[in-house]
Amino acid sequence: MPRSTRRRPALTHPATEEIDLFDVLHALADPTRMTIVRVLRAEPERACGTFPVDVAPSTLSHHFKVLRESGLISQREEANRRFSALRAADLEHRFPGLLDTVLAAHARTAEAAAPQV
Amino acid sequence: MPRSTRRRPALTHPATEEIDLFDVLHALADPTRMTIVRVLRAEPERACGTFPVDVAPSTLSHHFKVLRESGLISQREEANRRFSALRAADLEHRFPGLLDTVLAAHARTAEAAAPQV
Numbered sequence: 001m002p003r004s005t006r007r008r009p010a011l012t013h014p015a016t017e018e019i020d021l022f023d024v025l026h027a028l029a030d031p032t033r034m035t036i037v038r039v040l041r042a043e044p045e046r047a048c049g050t051f052p053v054d055v056a057p058s059t060l061s062h063h064f065k066v067l068r069e070s071g072l073i074s075q076r077e078e079a080n081r082r083f084s085a086l087r088a089a090d091l092e093h094r095f096p097g098l099l100d101t102v103l104a105a106h107a108r109t110a111e112a113a114a115p116q117v
Numbered sequence: 118m119p120r121s122t123r124r125r126p127a128l129t130h131p132a133t134e135e136i137d138l139f140d141v142l143h144a145l146a147d148p149t150r151m152t153i154v155r156v157l158r159a160e161p162e163r164a165c166g167t168f169p170v171d172v173a174p175s176t177l178s179h180h181f182k183v184l185r186e187s188g189l190i191s192q193r194e195e196a197n198r199r200f201s202a203l204r205a206a207d208l209e210h211r212f213p214g215l216l217d218t219v220l221a222a223h224a225r226t227a228e229a230a231a232p233q234v
Contacts, residue, residue, distance in 0.1 A: 020220075021222050025146035029139050095222035103136050104211035 011075050016090040021073035024095070025068035028102055033063050037072060040086035041103060048075075048082045050098065128185065128192050131193070132205040136188035144187035150180050154189060157203035158220060165192075165199045181209055 014020070016049045027033055032053050039051055048064060055063070064084060067073045072091065091099045131137070144150055149170050156168055160176070165181060181201060184190045189208065190201045208216045 021219075021226050022146050022148065022151075025142050025219070029142035029146055031139060034139075095225065097218050098121050098222045101218040102138075102142070105215045108212065109138050 011077070011085075013068060013074055015069045016071070016087075016094055019090065019094045021105065022061075024069040024072060024091070024098070027066050027072050030063070030066075031055060032038040032060070032074075033067055036084070037065060037086060038103065038106070040084060041088070041099075045083045048084055084091055099106065129196070130185060130204075133189045133204075133211055136211045138185040138212060141208070141215070143184050144189050147180070147183075149177070150184055151223055153180065153184060153201070154203060154216075155219060157190060157201060158205070158216075162200045162202040165201055169183065170191070176190070186214055199216065 013063075028037065032055055035053050036051055040046060048060070051062065053063075056078050064073070064075065064082075065095070067102075068075050071087060074087050075082055077083075090097065120156075145154065149172055152170050154170055157163060165177070168177075168231065170180075181190070181192065181199075185192050188204060188211070191204055192199055192201050194200075205216065
């Protein structure tokens with residue numbers, strides 16, 4: 001993701017009780033965003049440019065924005081890098097079992113077993 | 118839904134093993150389609166024009182198409198009417214627990230308790 005000296009807008013996150021189910025389902029209904037969620041399920045946080053996805057930086061930036069605004073991930077900036085983390089506890093509080101069930105469903109698909117394209 | 122004498126295209130349905138998770142999540146990521154799914158969860162089938170949703174016929178027709186092509190519902194025509202049914206068993210076979218978990222998540226939202234808009 002390219003870095004510049006221009007000021008970035010503040011990163012906004014919905015409060016846990018404001019997480020919208022339709023936003024979450026929409027955010028999960030995309031293979032790239034699902035990959036990001038699966039990666040973040042396995043580790044506490046990760047720098048944005050280091051995910052195993054093969055999309056243009058502007059597209060990736062859009063995917064992270066959709067995930068953050070849905071409440072699925074949180075993001076923070078540090079030393080000119082942006083880190084993402086899954087809001088697993090918030091999601092579990094808001095919609096118990098949803099994230100695990102969707103990830104289990106995804107694990108049953110061929111796409112989950114195939115190498116990243 | 119308006120009826121005419123022109124021939125309609127055949128109704129296509131994905132096989133159970135071809136039901137795509139991203140299609141299902143996308144289909145569920147809409148309030149009108151969620152209402153249709155919730156109604157069909159409670160009864161075996163229902164004629165298309167009788168759902169408690171307030172959208173234009175062409176919009177409703179699109180929603181049914183998205184639901185059918187995702188594998189969430191089946192449709193059949195009889196006596197110039199189209200009936201829809203939830204493919205609950207197929208969904209449960211393909212993605213165990215997914216539909217119930219999403220419906221339970223939806224029941225926790227304010228939208229679920231509010232009157233249909």
